[in-house]
Amino acid sequence: MASPLTSCIRFTPARAASSTLPQEVDPSESPEKVQHSNIIDSPSSTTGLTPGSNIPPLQLSLQEFEILRTLGTGSFGRVHLVKRKLNQRFYAMKVLRKSEIVRLKQVEHVHNEKRVLQLCQHPFLVGLLGTIQDSVNLFVFMDYIAGGELFSYLRKFQRFPGHVAKFYAAEVTLAFEFLHSLDIIYRDLKPENILLDSRGHIKLTDFGFAKYVPDVTWTLCGTPDYLAPEVINSKGYGRAVDWYSLGILIYEMMVGCPPFYDEDQVKLYEKILAGHPRFPNFFDPLAKDLVKRLLTQDLSKRYGNLRGGVSDIKNHKWFFDMEWNRLEKRQVLPPIIPMVNGDGDMSNYDVYPETAEIYGNNFEQDPYHDLFVNF
Secondary structure (H helix, E strand, C coil), rough: CCCCCCCCCEECCCCCCCCCCCCCCCCCCCCCCCCCCCCCCCCCCCCCCCCCCCCCCCCCCCCCCCCEEEECCCCEEEEEEECCCCCCCCCCCCEEEEHHHCCCHHHHHHHHHHHHHHHHCCCCCCCEEEEEECCCCEEEECCCCCCEHHHHHHHHCCCCCCHHHHHHHHHHHHHHHHHHHHCEEECCCCCCEECCCCCCCEEEEECCEEECCCEEEEECCCHHHHHCCCHHHHCCCCCCHHHHHHHHHHHHHHHHHCCCCCCCCCHHHHHHHHHCCCCCCCCHHHHHHHHHHHHHCCCCCCCCCCCCCCCHHHCCCCCCCHHHHHHHCCCCCCCECCCCCCCCCCCCCCCCCCCCCCCCCCCCCCEEEEEECCC
């Protein structure tokens, strides 16, 4: 079997594992890693976030930053690596085109993302520097996380050994515990939205679908493979959908594909609603037990949604050796240490064609000014 050690990343000592899928897995059920795409729907509610101890807004200008390279592209625009001239620090600058935000009916989601980032400061969440806009685009400046996406590592190794999946599942659990304590649900968990910092710890990113939900919401949004049954059925839902998505993530990390994968979205939804995941023989029995408890359609039985809350998950036997207090303080050695050569290292991100667009255009009339006046 091939060694997982590469020039890109390294497992911590004595934690190497096979980089190939085991023979027990039917190749037809283990598709080549394809990046997850979101479904987006117009919000059914205009509920915003409650006031909190927000990060004081910084007065920023585009002239303060040098644009270095494109890190990714999306429906609304792209993300650049930039360097702030004042302190020579590197940041990720998300550029969102106003016309596309309006066309796709995502105005509320964009405002929610800013409010969540302002409200939430946690070791496993990406940090916000500030936001600005011109007549064409919105600009969101966040911490640059040089280790790249967890998706890239999963794509490289096909699947993770149990202890690796457990580590990332545990850090996601702590991130969700914090968000839920503020009545915020994340709603977009997937390997692409989990970044690794230079030390190997996670940073959840992309809070476009995050929302303050003290009771229930009905908005249809998220990533099809990770949608909970109650979302597909257009039922009111709450934080339990995040715990369902954690079960999907654990399965995908350990198998290499989501449990209900299907290229046909209708068939995918049928599989999700049927709720019968197939576990390969190599799947750890304790992990299997937890995943089944997270994926149950019965909300009165789903772990994370019971009277014990997140404690039911943290105390599950699969996590018997997890030191939760040390983990939250980032004192537990991560299983994967990204190869990062300096704070501005871009080697862990794919290369994208650069744009010729010049930002900072305030000469054109802005037909969407009133929608983003407080951004």
